Amino acid sequence: xxxxxxxxxxxxxxxxxxxxxxxxxxxxxxxxxxxxxxxxxxxxxxxxxxxxxxxxxxxxxxxxxxxxxxxxxxxxxxxxxxxxxxxxxxxxxxxxxxxxxxxxxxxxxxxxxxxxxxxxxxxxxxxxxxxxxxxxxxxxxxxxxxxxxxxxxxxxxxxxxxxxxxxxxxxxxxxxxxxxxxxxxxxxxxxxxxxxxxxxxxxxxxxxxxxxxxxxxxxxxxxxxxxxxxxxxxxxxxxxxxxxxxxxxxxxxxxxxxxxxxxxxxxxxx
Amino acid sequence: xxxxxxxxxxxxxxxxxxxxxxxxxxxxxxxxxxxxxxxxxxxxxxxxxxxxxxxxxxxxxxxxxxxxxxxxxxxxxxxxxxxxxxxxxxxxxxxxxxxxxxxxxxxxxxxxxxxxxxxxxxxxxxxxxxxxxxxxxxxxxxxxxxxxxxxxxxxxxxxxxxxxxxxxxxxxxxxxxxxxxxxxxxxxxxxxxxxxxxxxxxxxxxxxxxxxxxxxxxxxxxxxxxxxxxxxxxxxxxxxxxxxxxxxxxxxxxxxxxxxxxxxxxxxxxx
Numbered sequence: 001x002x003x004x005x006x007x008x009x010x011x012x013x014x015x016x017x018x019x020x021x022x023x024x025x026x027x028x029x030x031x032x033x034x035x036x037x038x039x040x041x042x043x044x045x046x047x048x049x050x051x052x053x054x055x056x057x058x059x060x061x062x063x064x065x066x067x068x069x070x071x072x073x074x075x076x077x078x079x080x081x082x083x084x085x086x087x088x089x090x091x092x093x094x095x096x097x098x099x100x101x102x103x104x105x106x107x108x109x110x111x112x113x114x115x116x117x118x119x120x121x122x123x124x125x126x127x128x129x130x131x132x133x134x135x136x137x138x139x140x141x142x143x144x145x146x147x148x149x150x151x152x153x154x155x156x157x158x159x160x161x162x163x164x165x166x167x168x169x170x171x172x173x174x175x176x177x178x179x180x181x182x183x184x185x186x187x188x189x190x191x192x193x194x195x196x197x198x199x200x201x202x203x204x205x206x207x208x209x210x211x212x213x214x215x216x217x218x219x220x221x222x223x224x225x226x227x228x229x230x231x232x233x234x235x236x237x238x239x240x241x242x243x244x245x246x247x248x249x250x251x252x253x254x255x256x257x258x259x260x261x262x263x264x265x266x267x268x269x270x
Numbered sequence: 271x272x273x274x275x276x277x278x279x280x281x282x283x284x285x286x287x288x289x290x291x292x293x294x295x296x297x298x299x300x301x302x303x304x305x306x307x308x309x310x311x312x313x314x315x316x317x318x319x320x321x322x323x324x325x326x327x328x329x330x331x332x333x334x335x336x337x338x339x340x341x342x343x344x345x346x347x348x349x350x351x352x353x354x355x356x357x358x359x360x361x362x363x364x365x366x367x368x369x370x371x372x373x374x375x376x377x378x379x380x381x382x383x384x385x386x387x388x389x390x391x392x393x394x395x396x397x398x399x400x401x402x403x404x405x406x407x408x409x410x411x412x413x414x415x416x417x418x419x420x421x422x423x424x425x426x427x428x429x430x431x432x433x434x435x436x437x438x439x440x441x442x443x444x445x446x447x448x449x450x451x452x453x454x455x456x457x458x459x460x461x462x463x464x465x466x467x468x469x470x471x472x473x474x475x476x477x478x479x480x481x482x483x484x485x486x487x488x489x490x491x492x493x494x495x496x497x498x499x500x501x502x503x504x505x506x507x508x509x510x511x512x513x514x515x516x517x518x519x520x521x522x523x524x525x526x527x528x529x530x531x532x533x534x535x536x537x538x539x540x541x
Contacts (some may be wrong), residue, residue, distance in 0.1 A: 003283025004320040010279050030469040042470070046505060123391060146518040185467065185490075187299065207469070210493045211304060232470035238507035244281065247321035 007212060008251055010244050014049040016259035018142060018205055019153055019228040022071065023056025027151045029047045034232050036081075037075040038127050040214040045079065048229070048235045049259065050080045052142070058086035059144070060151060072108060082266065084142065086111045088120045089130040098129040102137055111139065111269040114180070118145040118155055122165040135175035138207070140265040142180035154207075156184040159191035166191075169199035176265050179204040181230040188212060196224065203261070206242055207234065214246065222253035226262050274513050278504045283323020288518035288539045290360070290525070291319075291327040291455050291496060293420065293444055293463045293488030296351060297344070298333030305493050308347060312354040319358060322496050325518065325535055327421070328360045330390040331494075337396050337421065341366045345381055352385075357534035360525060362390035362420055367404040368397075374404055378411050387530035389462075390444075391421040400428035409436045418528045420444055420539055426453055433457045442472050442486060446476060454484045461524070463488035464516065474506050482512035486521045 025033045033056075034042060034184045043051060053075065058067025068085045075081045085105050090097050105113065113134060120126060122143075125133045134141060143165070145155035157165070169177055179202065182188055187210050194201055196216055203227035229236035229242060243257045245250065277285055296304065296311045305311040319327060329351065334344030341364050348361045353500055363375045363381035378389070388410060393400055400421065412419055413436045422444040424432065430453060433441055437459055443450055446462040453460050465488035477485060489499030503516050522541055525531040535541065 001283065001284035001287070001289060001323045003281070003323040007281030007283075007321070009281050012455065031475075032470045032472075045507075120541060181469070187342050209495075210299070211495075214495070235468050235470055235472055235502065237473075237501040238467060238498045239501070241278065241501045242495040245283075245497045245500075246495065247317050247324050 003245070005247075007245050008020065008254060010047045010240060013244060013258035015047060015227055015240070016262050017043070017048050017229050017231070018226045018262055019207065019230050020051040021055045021056050021059070021153055021232065022053045022074070023067075025142065025151055030152070030232055032232055036078060040078065041082060042231070042236070045208065046240050048236070048258040050082065052082050052084045052112055052226055052262070053087055054084040056151070058269055059114070059116065059146075060149065064088065080204075082112065082185070083110045083268070084114050085110045086114045086116060086144075088116045089127050093129060095129045095132065098133040099136075101130070102139065106137060106139070106269065107146070111266045112142065113139050114142045114144050116144050117161075117165070118147045118150070118157070122168050123186055124164075124167045124171055125166055128171070131172045131175055135172045137270055138176070139269045140176040140178065140262070142178045142267060144180055145182065152184050153181040153230055154233055155181060156188055158181065159189045162189055162191040162195050166195050166199060169195070169202050173201050175201055177202050178226060181205065181207050181228065182233070183207040183209055183211070183230065196220070200246040206239055206257070209238075214248070217253065217257060218248060221254040222249065225257045228260045271447070272504070272510055272513070274510045275504045278500070284500070284504075284517065287323070288516055288522060288535065288541075289324045289487065289500070290518040290521040290535075291324055291489055291491060291499065292442065292486040292521045293297040294327045294329050294491045294496075295332040296329055297331050298494045300397060308350045308354065311351050315351075316355060316358065318492055318496050322500060324496055324500075326358045326360055326532060327491065328388065330362045330364055330520070335364055335366070335392045335395065337366065337532070338369060341369075342377055344348075345377065345386075348386075349433050357532040358387065360384045360432055360530055360532065362388040364392070365408065366394050366396055367380050367391075367393055367402060371404050371407055374408060375411060377410065382415060382417070387416075387435070387470050387528040388525070389422065389466060392417065393421070394423045400424040401431055406432075409439060412436070413439050416528050418524055418530065425451070426450070429453055429460060432476065433460050440527065442524075444488075446471070446473070448476060451476060451479050454480045461486055461520070463501055467491050469509060474508070477506065477508055477512070482508060482515045485516045487517045506508065
């Protein structure tokens with residue numbers, strides 16, 4: 001039937017997907033992967049205007065700089081794609097090294113980082129140097145809790161991991177941190193929403209599917225939520241219209257969630 | 271070109287399309303409740319359906335499906351909800367097969383007397399096999415009384431046995447997965463609700479391999495946005511006539527067969 005109220009045209013919302021993995025993957029159950037050659041056509045099919053893209057290789061294979069650098073070469077000139085570097089902290093205390101890592105990233109035109117907290121647990125004493133360097137430059141960070149060797153970005157960190165994360169978030173209040181592809185069919189860990197209510201610099205994306213993101217947007221504001229699909233591990237069609245057709249959020253709120261929040265965060269990285 | 275997709279993209283919902291969500295829940299879910307009272311359920315469900323262009327929803331009450339709870343209370347809630355929205359809520363009653371068989375059958379008779387024609391199972395969450403004796407008795411009841419059955423999941427072996435033993439009953443997998451493809455092709459009385467979080471292209475691959483007639487739109491609303499399931503169908507690279515089947519026509523046929531299709535929909539869409 002006809003929708004009783006006219007919703008915005010999805011193209012008007014200028015979707016910016018915050019979680020897209022590029023790279024050939026050999027993964028059972030995921031026969032279609034995304035590369036620089038096909039991703040724009042896939043984005044066009046699903047009305048996605050822009051995307052933050054990270055390297056499959058950088059997530060799974062050390063040293064990460066190889067995958068990060070390859071990503072830049074592969075997407076050069078593709079203005080709708082914004083590179084994200086996959087990072088984990090240096091093993092030894094090294095504030096200068098962490099600052100240099102962030103300098104290199106920004107000099108290369110990379111304005112967002114994907115922090116591998118599923119592979120290196122979010123213990124503040126391990127992440128302190130890197131988070132300080134990122135916070136000083138206001139680099140938005142996507143938090144990846146997928147465990148070691150898991151190809152998919154989908155994850156459901158447990159409450160104990162989130163307890164550790166809270167300390168990191170509160171220690172770096174000017175560092176935007178996005179719970180990226182935190183998604184579980186039966187819901188997320190009990191500490192997830194409590195963490196979001198307590199750490200104002202933490203955002204979540206809409207791949208949580210269940211009504212967490214809607215509750216967050218309605219309770220604390222649409223500036224705390226960003227759009228994502230998690231493709232190719234998730235079918236993007238699942239997420240395209242969820243903000244567009246929400247019956248409570250107004251148009252300005254929808255625009256923020258669908259892309260303007262992230263655009264603002266990327267622009268603020270210096 | 272897809273008129274259905276064009277309208278959906280433009281924010282108009284699905285004008286002229288019968289849309290029945292074949293898999294929804296109201297009430298409590300592991301993370302919390304989506305509606306607190308039956309009044310809220312009715313108002314909230316209607317608001318979501320209106321906003322998305324959904325005509326009706328097949329609904330199960332949440333919260334009372336876990337071992338240790340009284341499933342009859344969930345069915346009571348469902349009856350109250352249906353009474354408030356009789357043309358838009360299609361109730362799917364629930365029983366826990368861990369209960370005594372007599373109690374299970376009593377409840378089936380009770381809900382059927384109250385007008386329910388459809389059953390939703392979740393034995394996978396209840397540590398009970400899909401072909402256990404109490405469920406085999408339930409399938410027999412459904413066959414004798416012409417009822418429709420939706421289940422969160424069966425194993426392929428269970429479904430193969432059950433569907434052949436009860437050929438007059440239509441069985442619906444609650445969540446589609448490619449492992450079901452062979453059964454969907456071979457068994458005329460087996461269907462799949464599309465709702466599931468698969469990888470890029472998963473539903474299109476399934477439709478190509480099985481055909482559109484065996485897939486039913488669903489979403490696990492109202493915990494999820496109902497558009498999670500609509501998006502899967504409208505963005506699929508299939509003709510509009512196939513989208514119409516999946517969005518509502520096939521579900522309507524199955525519901526009509528057991529006498530559960532709301533009269534208003536039959537009238538409106540000339541079914």
